[in-house]
Amino acid sequence: MGTDPARSVVDPLGRLWGHEEVRVVDASVHVTNGGVNPVLTVHALALRTVEHLVTGRTRRRVSSPA
Numbered sequence: 001m002g003t004d005p006a007r008s009v010v011d012p013l014g015r016l017w018g019h020e021e022v023r024v025v026d027a028s029v030h031v032t033n034g035g036v037n038p039v040l041t042v043h044a045l046a047l048r049t050v051e052h053l054v055t056g057r058t059r060r061r062v063s064s065p066a
Contacts, residue, residue, distance in 0.1 A: 001029040014049045
């Protein structure tokens with residue numbers, strides 16, 4: 001998950017780069033998962049993705065790193 005197609009598979013909303021209609025909404029988009037249980041993060045990402053699918057926007061602006 002990232003903002004650069006050359007360095008990530010999906011964008012911050014889980015959309016596959018180059019395939020606007022395909023989204024990945026699970027723990028497989030995380031760089032690492034070993035430290036803590038990722039359930040709440042996966043849940044939050046799924047809610048954000050569904051919100052974007054339904055309304056076309058998110059509550060928080062998805063920004064790119066500076």
